[in-house]
Amino acid sequence: MTSRQVALGVYTLIVLAGVLLQLNSQRSSSRIPSLGTVFSRVMRTRSGRIGVVAGWAWLGLHFFAR
Amino acid sequence: MRSLVAQARRPLRRLLQPTFGSAYVVVVGGFGRYSWPATVAVLCPAAGVLLIAWRGDLNQPAASRKLDPIGAIAWASVFVALAIWELTELLLQPSLRTDSYAHPTISVLTDPVLATHLGRSIVLSLWLALGWFLVQR
Numbered sequence: 001m002t003s004r005q006v007a008l009g010v011y012t013l014i015v016l017a018g019v020l021l022q023l024n025s026q027r028s029s030s031r032i033p034s035l036g037t038v039f040s041r042v043m044r045t046r047s048g049r050i051g052v053v054a055g056w057a058w059l060g061l062h063f064f065a066r
Numbered sequence: 067m068r069s070l071v072a073q074a075r076r077p078l079r080r081l082l083q084p085t086f087g088s089a090y091v092v093v094v095g096g097f098g099r100y101s102w103p104a105t106v107a108v109l110c111p112a113a114g115v116l117l118i119a120w121r122g123d124l125n126q127p128a129a130s131r132k133l134d135p136i137g138a139i140a141w142a143s144v145f146v147a148l149a150i151w152e153l154t155e156l157l158l159q160p161s162l163r164t165d166s167y168a169h170p171t172i173s174v175l176t177d178p179v180l181a182t183h184l185g186r187s188i189v190l191s192l193w194l195a196l197g198w199f200l201v202q203r
Contacts, residue, residue, distance in 0.1 A: 061112065
């Protein structure tokens, strides 16, 4: 197994973990909140909103801008 | 009368937003990556959403309960794991500014997609959709 395959495998596992959490959150008895609920909770305060939105803005700037 | 105007605005807004959004991603997707037009085109919505976030949410959120600690830790773990792995791949590159095939960062993995106009337009629409999702929180 090459280093690249290991790297891609780890990325895939992390994404799968997120997908599984989101699917789990849809169950009525689940203790796992949905990602939307997590963001809603974090963004209740101004600092939370700014932090999350700054992260989103950084994503756009990182991939497209100088 | 005011309620009639407000009611008329809703379908118009529903029509204009995706139309404007589509035009935006098609035009901005055509800009060269890391060019000044692309920079300005990304800065404008980013600044707008930051301003909205500073002033407060658009919609009054429903009173949200505290998150279950198990759930909070689970989600935090996913994001922390992603950040740590990305940092690991970055540090395993020959240098911070040299890409590595053996240790790809997310940027390196998305380079082939972002090399084309269509790819940039699709990723831009996903980025805008994420921003809209956040603004609705």
